[in-house]
Amino acid sequence: LIEGFDSPPLVMMAHTPRYYQKLLEGNGLQKARDLISYWVDAPEPPPRLQRMYDRLTRMDGVRIRTIDMSRLDDEIDLILQIYNSAWERNWGFVPFTEAEIRHLAKELKPVVAPELCPLVFVNDEPVAFALALPDFNQVLHRLKDGRLLPFGIFKLLWHRRNINQTRVLTLGIKPGYRNRGFDAAMIAHIIIEAGKLGKQRGECSWILEDNVEMRNGIERAGGYEYKRYRVYEKQL
Numbered sequence: 001l002i003e004g005f006d007s008p009p010l011v012m013m014a015h016t017p018r019y020y021q022k023l024l025e026g027n028g029l030q031k032a033r034d035l036i037s038y039w040v041d042a043p044e045p046p047p048r049l050q051r052m053y054d055r056l057t058r059m060d061g062v063r064i065r066t067i068d069m070s071r072l073d074d075e076i077d078l079i080l081q082i083y084n085s086a087w088e089r090n091w092g093f094v095p096f097t098e099a100e101i102r103h104l105a106k107e108l109k110p111v112v113a114p115e116l117c118p119l120v121f122v123n124d125e126p127v128a129f130a131l132a133l134p135d136f137n138q139v140l141h142r143l144k145d146g147r148l149l150p151f152g153i154f155k156l157l158w159h160r161r162n163i164n165q166t167r168v169l170t171l172g173i174k175p176g177y178r179n180r181g182f183d184a185a186m187i188a189h190i191i192i193e194a195g196k197l198g199k200q201r202g203e204c205s206w207i208l209e210d211n212v213e214m215r216n217g218i219e220r221a222g223g224y225e226y227k228r229y230r231v232y233e234k235q236l
Contacts, residue, residue, distance in 0.1 A: 004037065004227030010135045010167040010203045011111075013037070014229070021230070029232035033091055036215070037205035038223035043195050045188040046222050052181045053188035063124075064189060067117040069109075076105050078119065078126040086128070086172030091208060092231070111136055115193040116166060118186045122177060130171040130186040134163045134199065166194050166202035171214070183217035191221070203227075 001016045009015040045053060056062055067075050084095045096104075116132035139159045143152045168190060173182050187204075194202065204218050206229055 002034075002228050002230045007226070009137060010165070010205070011133055011137045012169065013167070013203075013205060024232050027234075029234045032231045032233040034209040035206035035229040035231065036209055036225050037203055037227035037229070038207065038215075038218045039201070039203055039226040040191070040218070040221055040223040041201045042191050042222050043200040045191045046220070049184050049188045049191075049221050052184045053192075056181055056185045061123045063121045064118050064185060065121075066114050066193075067112075067119060067129075069112070069114050072105065072109070073102075075119075076101055079129055082126055082129050082174060083170075083172055085174045089175075090211070108133070113197065115197065116190050118189045120173075120182050120186065127177040128171075128173040128182045128186060130168060130190060132166045132168040132190050132194070132202070134160065134197075135165045135167055135202070136160070136163065138163050138165065161198075164199050164201070166190070166199045168202065168204040171204075178213060183214065184220055187217065187221045 001014065002021050005018055057064055080096060080098060080101050083101070087093045088095070111133055113134055118130055119126060120128035136156070139156050139162070142155055142159060168187070171183060171186055194200070204223055205227070207214050207218070
């Protein structure tokens with residue numbers, strides 16, 4: 001973290017001390033890439049985003065639905081297909097194996113809100129997906145000893161109703177289906193569904209600084225940069 005120290009991290013995000021940047025650079029490490037976190041205060045999609053969402057959902061052959069937790073194994077197969085295709089040209093990308101993504105799904109299953117996980121199909125082909133989670137960090141700080149068991153889990157479940165923000169962890173679109181507004185449609189979907197769940201603000205993170213297409217999509221949704229992280233490297 002190099003900018004945005006004045007607010008706490010959302011679920012599954014890091015928060016490092018200010019002096020890390022000086023310490024790392026003082027030891028010869030240099031910037032490799034910056035990663036950006038956007039903040040979105042949106043109880044409902046901005047009008048332009050809503051129009052794009054309405055237009056896309058009315059198009060022949062285009063379908064947006066949420067993840068079906070009762071068919072999770074099948075859904076994971078679709079997500080793996082989209083994910084490895086969508087990110088294959090991103091800096092630092094390493095493809096998920098089937099074992100890795102199934103392990104991750106098992107870890108996330110207890111905290112997933114299916115309404116916040118849209119999948120986009122074009123003529124029944126899966127072409128895009130997004131994953132957002134309720135910000136359980138708003139609750140976890142209440143667990144003074146940091147333990148879920150034996151009693152922490154009950155406190156977590158009781159207070160989850162007070163969670164009022166979300167984090168969009170990932171959003172990907174297969175090559176060949178980009179620049180059609182699917183990014184905006186999925187963000188609009190998440191804003192709409194999060195609002196129904198009482199969550200009217202949140203974070204989109206993290207985004208590579210040179211991912212202009214994704215940054216533009218989030219900014220169209222009213223997002224603004226509020227945290228910046230840096231990946232360092234050093235020649236050996």
